Amino acid sequence: MIDLKLLQKDFENVSAALMRKKVSPELIDELKARNEALKTAKAAFEEAQAAQNEMSRLFPQYKKEGKDVSELKAKLDANKARIGELQEAQREAEAALDALAMKIPNMPDADVPDGADENDNVEIAKVLEPRRFAFTPKEHWELAETNGWIDFERGVKVAHSRFAVLNDMGARLERALINFMLDFNRERGFTEMSVPELVNSRALEGTGQLPKFEEDLYKTDGEDLYLVPTAEVPLTNLFQDEIIPEEALPVKMTGHTACFRKEAGSAGRDTRGIIRQHQFRKVELVCITRADDSDRVFDEMVQCASDLLKALELPHRLVTLCTGDLGFSAAKTIDLEVWLPGQNTYREISSVSNTRDFQARRAKIRYKEGKKNLLAHTLNGSSLAVGRTMVAIMENFQNEDGSIEIPQVLHKYL
RNA sequence: GGACAGAUGGCAGAGCUGGUUGAAUGCACCGGUCUUGAAAACCGGCGAGGGUCAUACCUCCCAGGGUUCGAAUCCCUGUCUGUCCGCCA
Incomplete structure (x- = not known):
């Protein structure tokens, strides 16, 4: 608020x-x-x-x-x-x-560029040169099919459209990625957490998904419980109503959850492949900081996500979201977009946001400074959406015959 | 799911025969005295939100409702926790 x-x-x-x-x-x-x-x-x-x-x-x-x-x-x-x-x-x-x-969004930071939509976002850096292919790179759904990693039909059979099943190597790669990311973050001082994947409405109000975006959430019948759209919700709300001792800050957490989104309003977009699913896994970073420390931690989180992509040898770029593309709770957001040669474009794979005290005011997350209790700043960022990372690996590491190399850092996880 | 017990300040723990009790006491914490330093001891401070220039003032003893001139204290409902039983990964 x-x-x-x-x-x-x-x-x-x-x-x-x-x-x-x-x-x-x-x-x-x-x-x-x-x-x-x-x-x-x-x-x-x-x-x-x-x-x-x-x-x-x-x-x-x-x-x-x-x-x-x-x-x-x-x-x-x-x-x-x-x-x-x-x-x-x-x-x-x-x-x-x-x-x-509760329905008024956060104020953007002064240095956030004005703009109507994603086309007005501002690129701030490119990391790693996209590889030159001697052949026409294929899109991931084709590669997934030829390698037998993803079964789209049976996902729809047991659930609904926008659900997929990972087979064998696909499933193993997913698990390897999660483990790799969590270890990577842990080495950078983020504490690994395992949190509920069903949360109550109070938590969703705290981080800003409610009351305005209820139509994007899966809700249980007859109970005040929703499937999490992102681990940001349980992780941030872990500290609701708490006054954190100054010396415990910054709180740096990482955790993996499945994420569930109805994707209301995106009918027809990204219907092929696993770019946009109702359920996907994501490793998240959430930090709680002093009011005067959030800019520093924000940079640290962006760096962490970028380094992760670098470790996976995935070319990407950093983009500052313009006012029109900024989320409800965010004062500032930097997206990381990974290069997808099959689609010949950069696609969002991570999004790091500083909400300043917007969520903290809703969730009553404070810290003690001397005698005073001050609102904390909360930040969140995907350490990488796992499904999209798999897409990126498939498309960037494909060979002409459709086979796929595995990035070096993942070898010990497979 | 059934039965019983409980929910008070950072923690522990009084109060619950209704009236300056926002709440005793202990621990923790902060400041001071003492000490070469530390510990101990002693003195003082120490929940939160709103409101005000600052006071005043208002609210909060799990949540909501009720009784009463007046409720942390009595009644009802809900939620959560503990214990026992049942069930179960």
């Missing part, structure tokens, strides 16, 4: 930032008005309550002195009714504000 105090104090700049993320001026005005309405309602309610408390305190005194309490009681009864009304009004104001505020 954005800082409503800041909105009140520095309306010009906050609204300008929100408008860069395409929040309408009307909505921003409404947010401000509702915030002020709540303040007014709260003041009235608390005033009536203070009066009630004060009068109530007279009660034991009166009794001790043997005085008649009936008049006092009448006054209290009258005020009590008023309190009820004022409380109701306060609650309504609060609910109205909340409903709106």
